[in-house]
Amino acid sequence: MHTVIKLKSFGRKERKTSSPSAAFSFDARFLANPHSHGDLRNLDGRDIKVRDFVMMRDNCAGEIFAENIASIAESVAKVGTKNGYTTQPIFEVFCYGGKHRSVAIVEQVAKLLKSRGISTGIKHMEL
Numbered sequence: 223m224h225t226v227i228k229l230k231s232f233g234r235k236e237r238k239t240s241s242p243s244a245a246f247s248f249d250a251r252f253l254a255n256p257h258s259h260g261d262l263r264n265l266d267g268r269d270i271k272v273r274d275f276v277m278m279r280d281n282c283a284g285e286i287f288a289e290n291i292a293s294i295a296e297s298v299a300k301v302g303t304k305n306g307y308t309t310q311p312i313f314e315v316f317c318y319g320g321k322h323r324s325v326a327i328v329e330q331v332a333k334l335l336k337s338r339g340i341s342t343g344i345k346h347m348e349l
Contacts, residue, residue, distance in 0.1 A: 225302035227295045227340060228312045231267070231328040232347035233320020245298070245311035248291055250323040254279040257322055266349055267325025276326035288327050291315070292334035299340045310343070320348030 230241070240247040256262035256275045265272050277284040291313060298311050313331070317323035325346050332342045 224341060225299040225307055226310045226343060227299055227335060228310050228343045228345070229295075229328045229332055230312055230314040230345045230347065231320055231324035231349075232314065232316050233318055233324065234316050235319050236348060237316075237320075240316070241312065241314060243312055244314045246291075246294065246313045248287070248313070248315045248327070250284075250287065250315050250317045250327050253284050253287065253317070253323045253327075255318070255323065257319060262322070266321045266346075267323065267327070268329055268349075272322050273326045273329065276323050277330060284323070284327060285330070288330035288334060291327070292331045292338075295331065295335055296338055296340060299335075320346075325349065 253276055256272050262272050262275060267273060295313055315324040315327045328344060332344055335342050
C-alpha cells in the first residue's frame with residue numbers, strides 16, 4: 223500500500239486555526255495577493271492567470287514554496303510507504319481568503335507530486 227498525501231487549502235478569514243489532524247500546515251500569506259488585482263479578484267487559484275501570478279512573482283517565490291512543500295510530502299510518502307504507514311497525512315496551505323494563493327500552491331504541489339508518482343487527494347475548503 224502506498225501512502226497518499228492529502229492536500230487542503232483554506233482561508234484564515236473563515237477558519238482561525240489549522241486542523242488538528244493536519245500533519246503539516248503552511249502559511250502562504252507572505253506571497254503576493256492576487257485579490258488586490260482587480261482582473262484576478264473573481265478568479266481562483268485553479269485559473270492559469272492566478273497560478274502564474276502566485277508562482278512567478280517575487281523571484282518565483284510561490285514556485286519555490288510549492289517545491290519545498292512537495293519535497294517534504296515526497297519524503298513522508300516514501301518513508302511512510304516503506305514503514306507501512308497507513309494514515310494519509312494532511313498537508314494544509316492557508317492564506318487569508320483561501321481562494322487564490324493557498325489554492326494555487328496546493329494545485330502546484332499536487333502537480334509536482336503526481337509527476338513523481340505520488341498519489342494525492344485535494345480539498346479546497348473555500349471553493
